[in-house]
Amino acid sequence: MNSFEPHITVATVVEQEGRLLFVREMKGGQAVLNQPAGHAEFGEDLMQAAYRETLEETAWRVEITDLLGWYIFQPKPGGGVYYRTCFLARPLGHDPHQKLDTGILEAVWLTPEELAARDGEHRSPLVQRCVDDYRSGRRLPLDAIYQHPWPLQRG
Template identity: 50%
Template sequence: MSYREGRFWQPDVTVATIVVRDGRLLVVEERVNGQLVLNQPAGHLEPDESLVEAALRETREETGWDVRLTGFVGAYQWKAETGRHYLRFAFSAEPERHDPDRKLDTGIERALWMTPAELDAARDRHRSPLVWRAVADHLAGRRHPLSMVQQLA
């Protein structure tokens, strides 16, 4: 049965944060289905949370870093091999404070800083094609004002 025939369908809404410091990108190494993969700090939007709040929360929970969002990179739609659909909102950010004692989210092995070339060379380990696409757009200067993303009351 298709959506038009009355079946309910809803994509997974996620956020990702591209954090840059001294030319390096903040990346998480996480265990997914037994494999170590690379991703930006990213995760699902929670109920009653704005996209901006989700990006800040996910970055803190997955890396121990508090960041300042500096722009909106873009919105990306992707259908995984599993058939799940993802709608990702990517933000650019600058690091502000790090809490090295913060326990990272379940599944996150570590946070690390990689050059764009190192991350590009490790594409076979990216969690999804969304990882590099958002970074490539960021590196190409595709950043929009945060006012492009608004939460209505």
């Protein structure tokens, strides 16, 4: 019997002057390309997680503007399942003093064509799929996500 291991993740597609923001990061001893992405933390809503992950991985402050969609990925049978909520954001400014997360080599701006030419470096098939959906014009309203207020913590 396989156990079910869900991973709740977020990603952000950020465009500036025809280029998209990506991270080069280490995975399994290889440098790979991904959108700024990561796991939502306890007590954090998905938009907060997307903002935080983008800042921590790229040093860019962004404004989350739209929801791109939900993506489900299982890298191998019997392994964990990744539930990715992908947002769109516009860049507000770069913080040169922000230290990048461990494992992040650099933030890079690539055109969609440059990304496609480097498909062997994509962390997962979701990297290209999110770009394709973005380029198709998909935009979902942020209020498509309802976040019930967290209960007050009592100490």
